[in-house]
Amino acid sequence: xxxxxxxxxxxxxxxxxxxxxxxxxxxxxxxxxxxxxxxxxxxxxxxxxxxxxxxxxxxxxxxxxxxxxxxxxxxxxxxxxxxxxxxxxxxxxxxxxxxxxxxxxxxxxxxxxxxxxxxxxxxxxxxxxxxxxxxxxxxxxxxxxxxxxxxxxxxxxxxxxxxxxxxxxxxxxxxxxxxxxxxxxxxxxxxxxxxxxxxxxxxxxxxxxxxxxxxxxxxxxxxxxxxxxxxxxxxxx
Amino acid sequence: xxxxxxxxxxxxxxxxxxxxxxxxxxxxxxxxxxxxxxxxxxxxxxxxxxxxxxxxxxxxxxxxxxxxxxxxxxxxxxxxxxxxxxxxxxxxxxxxxxxxxxxxxxxxxxxxxxxxxxxxxxxxxxxxxxxxxxxxxxxxxxxxxxxxxxxxxxxxxxxxxxxxxxxxxxxxxxxxxxxxxxxxxxxxxxxxxxxxxxxxxxxxxxxxxxxxxxxxxxxxxxxxxxxxxxxxxxxxx
Numbered sequence: 001x002x003x004x005x006x007x008x009x010x011x012x013x014x015x016x017x018x019x020x021x022x023x024x025x026x027x028x029x030x031x032x033x034x035x036x037x038x039x040x041x042x043x044x045x046x047x048x049x050x051x052x053x054x055x056x057x058x059x060x061x062x063x064x065x066x067x068x069x070x071x072x073x074x075x076x077x078x079x080x081x082x083x084x085x086x087x088x089x090x091x092x093x094x095x096x097x098x099x100x101x102x103x104x105x106x107x108x109x110x111x112x113x114x115x116x117x118x119x120x121x122x123x124x125x126x127x128x129x130x131x132x133x134x135x136x137x138x139x140x141x142x143x144x145x146x147x148x149x150x151x152x153x154x155x156x157x158x159x160x161x162x163x164x165x166x167x168x169x170x171x172x173x174x175x176x177x178x179x180x181x182x183x184x185x186x187x188x189x190x191x192x193x194x195x196x197x198x199x200x201x202x203x204x205x206x207x208x209x210x211x212x213x214x215x216x217x218x219x220x221x222x223x224x225x226x227x228x229x230x231x232x233x234x235x236x237x
Numbered sequence: 238x239x240x241x242x243x244x245x246x247x248x249x250x251x252x253x254x255x256x257x258x259x260x261x262x263x264x265x266x267x268x269x270x271x272x273x274x275x276x277x278x279x280x281x282x283x284x285x286x287x288x289x290x291x292x293x294x295x296x297x298x299x300x301x302x303x304x305x306x307x308x309x310x311x312x313x314x315x316x317x318x319x320x321x322x323x324x325x326x327x328x329x330x331x332x333x334x335x336x337x338x339x340x341x342x343x344x345x346x347x348x349x350x351x352x353x354x355x356x357x358x359x360x361x362x363x364x365x366x367x368x369x370x371x372x373x374x375x376x377x378x379x380x381x382x383x384x385x386x387x388x389x390x391x392x393x394x395x396x397x398x399x400x401x402x403x404x405x406x407x408x409x410x411x412x413x414x415x416x417x418x419x420x421x422x423x424x425x426x427x428x429x430x431x432x433x434x435x436x437x438x439x440x441x442x443x444x445x446x447x448x449x450x451x452x453x454x455x456x457x458x459x460x461x462x463x464x465x466x467x468x469x470x471x472x473x474x
Contacts, residue, residue: 008368022358026258099367099374108371111435111449119369121259121441123358130336131245132356134345137336141378141406169378198348204358212348 004087006110007034008103010096010122011048013230014205019052022123022204028052030120031089036062036081038106040093048091066090067102075109082115094230096124100144100174126172129200129232132210133170136236140170148179150186157190157235164195165237172234180226183233184218191215191235198234201226241324243347244271245340247333247359248285250467251442256289259360259441265289267357268326273299273318275343277330285328303327304339312346319352331467333361337381337411363409366437366469369447370407373473377407385416387423394427394472401432402474409471417463420470421455428452428472435471438463 009031012022019028033055039045042063050058064078082088090097090106096119097103110117130137141163146156160171175183187197193216200210201224211224212234246268249259256265270292276282279300287295301315319325327334327343333356334340347354367374378400383393397408412420424434430453437447438461448461449471 020261021263022261024257024259024261096364096368098369098371099364101374104371104374106371107369108449111371117369117371117447118445119365119440119447121358121360121365124361124364127333127336127361127364128356128358131333132335132344132354134335134341134343134348134354137338137341138381139379142376144375203356208355210354210356212345 002085003113003115004082004085005116005118006082006107007031007087007089008097008107008117008119009089009091010120010124011091011094013094013123013125013203015044017205019048024121027120027122034087034089035060036086036088037091038064038066038078038088038103039091040067040101040103041065044093045091066106070102072105075105078106079109079113079115082110083113096122099124099126100142123204125200125203125230125232128203129198129210129234130170130172132200133198133234134212135170135196135198135234136168137170139168140172142172144174146173146175153186154190157187161191161195161235161237164235170234170236172232174232177228177230180229180231181223184223184226187233187235188215188219192237195235195237199224199226200232200234201229203230203232239322240350240352241319241322242353242355243319243344244268244324244326245334245344245354245356246326246328247357247361248328248331250331250360250362250440252281254442256285261358264357264359271324271326272297273323273325274328275301275303275315275325275340276328277304277338277340278302281330282328303343307339309342312342315343316346316350316352319347320350333359336361336363337379360441362437362440362467362469365440366435366447366471367407367409369437370435370471371449372407372433372435372471373405374407376405377409379409381410382412383410390423391427394424398428398432398472398474401472407471407473409469411469414465414467417466417468418460421460421463424470424472425452425456429474432472432474436461436463437469437471438466440469
């Protein structure tokens, strides 16, 4: 018996967004017949799968959770349906699975076992923000979360700025939404006036906003309202 | 009069692929009413727009080219329709515009003038390959093309491997398709046996293949046929 395929399923960036607004229709068609899923959060994954309209009734789907609480030795077991020949979907909380979320470990294990892995097209806040930033798209680096506390944060930002200047590399990072305002303040304190900073907020959502300004320009204007709104930060020195 | 909006339009990764296979339907709806485009290559952009089915006849669309032959001082003029209140689409040759293509300069100029920039969801070979690699998706860097000649190439690969080890950072790069085989050979010579290397070929196409193996494993097996097939390379030490 041959192993199943692991499909990597992107989900909308805002809770409540309809899947068809951000997923191509062949991707929706791929998801519908699946009955086994590994998900970051069962409740929101069920809401997503309900909106997609799976072939099997929602209560008959097999959902296993994989998140920061999952012990590493539990990963093995999550692949069992694939080994038994079932196709399986990996669903993240928002955006693309295995990028900035715990799904990568499951994909690594699948790759190690020679299981076929198929990534499906969907929204990625990192990529959309990079596209719309106008910053260097030929060289860029994503760093996840930076230190939350000072003076570590200002130091991290100055290091990123120096590296950006040296390599002509766009630096991308994220913050917990309720600390977005503080992050922007830290950026404006830490960086040189000529450094360009992009704020990419609520991507693909009705209030989407992607603004690139130099630090000097940002300082002169009223800061945009980004508090508690999902935001990607980018800088290019 | 208010300025138009610059839409960043992704296109399929393989020539001849139908747009609806990789673009969500609201993205197709966004493209259809547009009549002004900046494109990397007029011929392939026309084929794409024909397949999308624009509201206006193909021969009435305004297509301006932006590619490596465009002089920097010509960029200004390309924004003219936006300043005059027209919406405009930026279309790359494959995948997402302004990521690893010359469109970023146009987006930068639009941002500088305060023109609204809206990135649309579509396929990105970089992001799809990262998702399916199982390598670190929390920290990664894209480097574009590496040096084509030895010994510069082996040195570049060893530097990337050292950096990957130091930062736990996935390193992503591309190669001209007819040099893919050589790139894989260089990788296997330059890197440590335990370093994982992903080969992501023909993404979203019928012959798609994403394989992650350690250098030691790659050396033991027949190399996959990647010559002249679009491929993204990833490594994690």
